[in-house]
Amino acid sequence: MSVARIPDVAGHEGLTEYEEYLQREWLLFARDAARQAEALRGLEALECRSVLDVGTGAGQEMIPFAARGATCVGIDISLESGIFGSRLFTRHYPDLPAHFATATAEDLPFRAAAFDLVLCRVTIPYTDNRTALAEMSRVLRPGGVLLLKTHHPRYYTRKFVDGIRKRSPRFSIHALRVLLSGTILHLTGWQPSPGLLLRESFLTEGRLKKELARAGLAIAGTLPDSNPLTPSYRVVKTA
Numbered sequence: 001m002s003v004a005r006i007p008d009v010a011g012h013e014g015l016t017e018y019e020e021y022l023q024r025e026w027l028l029f030a031r032d033a034a035r036q037a038e039a040l041r042g043l044e045a046l047e048c049r050s051v052l053d054v055g056t057g058a059g060q061e062m063i064p065f066a067a068r069g070a071t072c073v074g075i076d077i078s079l080e081s082g083i084f085g086s087r088l089f090t091r092h093y094p095d096l097p098a099h100f101a102t103a104t105a106e107d108l109p110f111r112a113a114a115f116d117l118v119l120c121r122v123t124i125p126y127t128d129n130r131t132a133l134a135e136m137s138r139v140l141r142p143g144g145v146l147l148l149k150t151h152h153p154r155y156y157t158r159k160f161v162d163g164i165r166k167r168s169p170r171f172s173i174h175a176l177r178v179l180l181s182g183t184i185l186h187l188t189g190w191q192p193s194p195g196l197l198l199r200e201s202f203l204t205e206g207r208l209k210k211e212l213a214r215a216g217l218a219i220a221g222t223l224p225d226s227n228p229l230t231p232s233y234r235v236v237k238t239a
C-alpha cells in the first residue's frame with residue numbers, strides 16, 4: 001500500500017461542510033504513514049482478522065488494519081458519513097476489505113465476540129457511555145482489544161477559553177453545557193438525554209475505569225497519540 005500516491009483533492013467542489021471535514025480527516029490519516037504505523041503499535045501479538053470501528057466517520061482509522069488483510073466494518077449513526085467513507089475507499093483503496101453500515105454504538109448489530117479489535121475514536125463523548133461500552137465489550141472476543149479515545153474535561157475548558165478568545169460565544173456556550181452535563185454524570189451517574197443539557201460528555205480517567213470495569217474491560221496502557229485533552233487507551237477484555 002502506498003500512502004504517497006493519494007492525490008490532493010483540495011478544492012473539490014460540491015462537498016458539504018461535513019463532507020469536507022470527513023475528507024480532510026481521511027486524507028490526513030491516509031497520507032501519514034507514521035500515524036498509521038503508530039496505530040498498529042502494541043498490537044503485534046494480537047491476531048487481528050476482524051475490526052469494528054464504532055462512530056467511524058469516513059473510516060480512515062481502518063486503513064492500516066484493512067491494509068494488513070483484516071476485514072473491517074465501520075459503523076456510524078450518520079448514513080452520510082458511511083456513504084462518503086465508501087466513496088473515499090473506492091477511489092483510493094478499491095481492494096481494501098473495508099465496509100460501512102449505519103448503526104448506533106448503543107445497539108451494535110453484530111453477534112457476541114465477533115471482533116478481534118474494536119476502534120472507537122472520539123465517539124464515546126456522544127454516546128450513552130455505559131450502554132455503548134457494554135456493547136463494545138459484547139462484540140469483542142475474549143483476548144480482544146479496544147482502542148478508545150475520549151474527551152477529558154480539559155478538552156472542554158480549552159474550548160471554552162478558545163471561544164472567548166476568538167469571540168465565538170457559540171463555542172463557549174457549548175463547552176459550558178457539556179461541562180455541566182459531564183459534571184452531573186460524574187456526580188450522579190446519570191447521563192442526560194439530548195435536550196437543554198447535552199448527552200455529550202467528558203470522561204475522567206477515574207470514571208472511565210469504573211465504566212470499563214462494569215463492562216468487563218480494563219485499561220492496559222495508553223496509545224502513542226494520547227494527550228491530556230484527548231487521552232487514548234488500549235483496553236482489554238477481562239471477563
Ligand SMILES: C[S@@+](CC[C@H](N)C(=O)[O-])C[C@H]1O[C@@H](n2cnc3c(N)ncnc32)[C@H](O)[C@@H]1O
Nearest residue numbers: 055056057076077078104105121122123126127
Ligand atoms: C468526532 S467524530 C469521530 C469520527 C472518527 N472516529 C474519526 O476519528 O475521525 C464522532 C463520530 O461519532 C458518530 N456518532 C455520534 N453518536 C453516535 C452514536 N450514538 N453511535 C454511533 N456513532 C455516533 C458521529 O456521526 C461522528 O461520525
